[in-house]
Amino acid sequence: MRPFLSSGPVAGRPDGDGVRPPPPSAPGSAMPFASPRPMAGPPVPGFRPSPVVGFTDQIRPGPPPSHAPPTSNNFQQFSAPQYSGPPTNPPIRTPPVGPPNMNMASPMPPNMPPPIQRPGVPAPTPPLTFRPNSQVPPQPYAQAPPQPFAQGPPQPYAQGPPQPYAQGPPQPFAQGPPQPFNQGPPQPFAQGPPQPYAQGPPQPYAQGPPQPYGQPAYAQSPSQPGMQGFVEDFSSLSLGAVPGSMDPGLDSKALPRPLEGDVEPTVFNDMTMNCSPKYMRLTTSAIPNSQSLASRWHLPLGAVVSPLAEASEGEEVPILNFGSAGIIRCRRCRTYINPYITFTDGGRKWRCNMCALLNDVPGDYVAPLDATGRRIDADQRPELIRGSIEFVAPTEYMVRAPMPPLYFFLIDVSVSAVRSGMLEVVAQTIKSCLDEIPGYPRTQIGFITFDSTIHFYNMKSTLTQPQMMVVSDVDDIFVPLPDDLLVNLSESRNVVESFLDSLPSMFQDTVNVESAFGPALKAAYMVMSQLGGKLLIFQNTLPSIGLGRLRLRGEDPRVYGTDKEASLRVPEDPFYKQMAAECTKYQIGINVYAFSDKYTDIASLGTLSKYTGGQVYYYPSFRSTIHADKLRHELARDLTRETAWEAVMRIRCGKGVKFNSYHGNFMLRSTDLIALPAVDCDKAFAMQLGLEETLLTTQTVYFQVALLYTASCGERRIRVHTAAAPVVSDLGEMYRRADTGAIVSVLSRLAIEKTLSSKLEDARSYLQMKIVKSLKEYRNLYAVQHRLAGRMIYPESLKYLPSYGLALSKSMPLRGGHADALLDERCAVGSTMMTLPVKSLLKFLYPSLIRVDEFLLKASSPDADLKNVEKRLPLTAESLDARGVFILDDGLRFVIWIGRMFPPELAASLNIDFASDLSQVNGSNNEMSRRLMGLLKKLRESDPAYYQFCHLVRQGEQPKEGFYVLSNLIEDQTAGTNGYVDWIAQIHRQVQQNA
């Protein structure tokens, strides 16, 4: 590998090969420091490691830019140019300033090679030259050595730097060449901030080709109206030039559509030792270096973390046990050991990458360093090369013995629960899962059922039948036999099974319509408070007796549009918040399963999940004949997926940056400690960060997510994910490295939270304003040099932001007003969206629409076709064809849409029963039906977290179900909402105002 991959020849240095970096051992070798090279002291703000991409703001008024960035910062090469390119003036530089070592702010004697390196590169592999920064003069000098500036393409952006390139001196260019970072080994910094000239052709798009910048990627979007003779750094859409005309003049085909679903950001992995984006995604993996820059980034600045995301095959997080030696952490900031720390002093000390404190390496962990400063045993130590790692925590990390997995069921047995068949399905499902519940043989289990009274079940292992105890005094609740209500599953297995067998029949003749939910919850809490665990609530009616009694609300359409509107979406009774807080305190996580066909006040019930790290499953109008599969799958998933118990999560980050708000289902236990009584792989949490200092002096910001939890096996573990992101001084760079998925995820959480305190309308306009402001700021970056009239410009990385924004404002929690969605559904979906990981959220917002009739009719081998079938279509009515069959898949449900002209006899052979609303497609024996089932199964496998319930819609019939499709065709103009084209036109108009 060429060490200087980053600034290779492509990087605008035709003579690049002439300048070869010294052999890897160079760093230590005596550098001609004596040469009058300026050594910049502390890293100069004006000079930021920048990714090669982009070339925004440098101006070089004078001679045409022609200097090859001396990518190899060998000083020798400076004084005695070995460039094969045009002659270089020996740099005349002002007095040496200390070598900027990122780790050490203090200047070092110039002739002493700085100990090691940059935190980002603790262990470069041999071919990578490991080069201390300190040898590079980062300081801008007025008399830059005119180095041949080789790169060809005109640099249009050179003029008029719309934004100050860092806070550097006005003639940034002059200082020129030696931008140390681009020559680094392919490590984070190499792709740092904009190194305009260094890398010739702009590589504008953060999400461009996977190779960082090895190759020139020209950035025109396909829709770009015409090349203007140079490469543009942005994408654009041309809009009709007639302002105010009704026709936006926008070709709807050219609009960007996220048809590939979620694309994990590649820039995030620039930092090779970062954890996988599955676990953590930054909204932009470029941290602004100043508050003023951050304030120009109008989108959320933060991260979406999914600490337990399911690892793909072969990429499991390694589990390490340091035994009694303890886990190595920084003394001061408590950062865990990670790949970005650096070892010094012959391996006896290590420097924390977060706070730069020099720590001692424990005696038995010391290993010698090789010539590059890398530990010789690094390859054997996953904690030094992997971004995600799991430590087994010693006893210091426990406040009590690790708890056993505990599942407690609180089941409504009132008449509607029995009639709907919920009770039976639940009992069967629990029974069928008993073998797979994690944590054998320690698992504990218990049940309470309730209607207007509360029923406890003694399931002591010595009994043969469970003993039922009824407490009818719901005002003063007490727990009979507190010791035998929670039993060890493996010991009491028979009793539990016989209980589950008899449960449906026990209540089949009930006529009780009341629900003493609050008291029952309290009772469950009292039983569980010793241990904590997971509480699964099955609720079928509105709580009507005792504490936490709720009333019907939300029926009044007049409330919408007034200030009182938001109060419908928050819990009515403070009891729910208090219970949630108490449950979190005692490590009880609550999942709510709600089934009612009438209003059940999900807003209040959902609060229980919201603050305990749980989630809400909502099955409106549940009927076991129809929905049983969905409930079965989701309950089984809930019971059997790997769960982390009594967890706390904290995310640490480098100096100067601080996370200041968190969004998702959890409770904060201190300003930055997230309490999660039970958390699993399907949950994600979002957080926003802010700059604490007006100016960041570091060049990289590190993030470390640490989740301390008890695994089902009873081991206390710490899962640590580490990531790094460069600090940049250039707004364009932030846009280039933006991650639409993470941004949409954070924005949706913010918008949903906003609906809890203000009107839906406000939440939507908040969302729109965020998008408009960010695009306006982006436009300002380029407005000076480009003729932008009639064009809407946006960074390639955010090309889908408007479409997701539109989808979001049409999504269930935000859409319309009273009539557009049932209050319960709104709250339930809102609650779900607060927990969804990025990928699922994007799919939910912009569902995939695929055409399947050809696939169903063709008789070739099913597997080969599957790939062709999965071609997503734009979500507009034009994509639908009356002769076809389509499947709309939003991750939570399927809608099969059958066109009017689709031959009825074929439809019949699918064995679809249109009469029963949306019944299952029951697999009959014919080929088509089998294929359809196979396809659905395959689609379901792609996201096991939910069971996609299948709705069937025949075009023109069933207006209610037809709505499922229509409401998801988000690009169309439906009553009172914008279509995609109008939305874009509207955003464009707003962007142009005062622009």
Add this chain to the structure above:
Amino acid sequence: MHWDLILWLISLISNIVLLVLLIYQLICLSDLEADYMNPYETAANINSLILPEFGLQAAFCALFLVTGHFFMFLVTLPVAIYHARLFARGEHLVDVTEIFRALSVEKKHRLIKLGLYLLFFFLVIFRFPAGSISSLSIFSSKHGDLDIRSSFLEF
């Protein structure tokens, strides 16, 4: 005459109590921020003090109305109305689940209230006593301030 003095003492003492209650709440909030206290304790501590504070403040305000000190009544009225509003909306208690999100707002409100209570305090000390003391002296002058003064002089 003594009534005025007693009134003055009562209002001074209740004002000091109000200040103490409020400052304690503020300390709880900053402890929470600094992670010396967990949200459960903080919320419990603060919430247990809120109703006493509201009640005392209402009494403080009513006391001036009853005794006819309309200026002081008007000055203390806005805070009483604010409290009544919070109470009526059920927003007076600190919400343990959202305490971190509400922290800065809660602190700001309490700091403003602290400023107002301090204002009351100075009013009580300077203005209000001016009335009562002058009424004291008027009273005495009616009955011969010379006597008193002379007795002072004599001693």
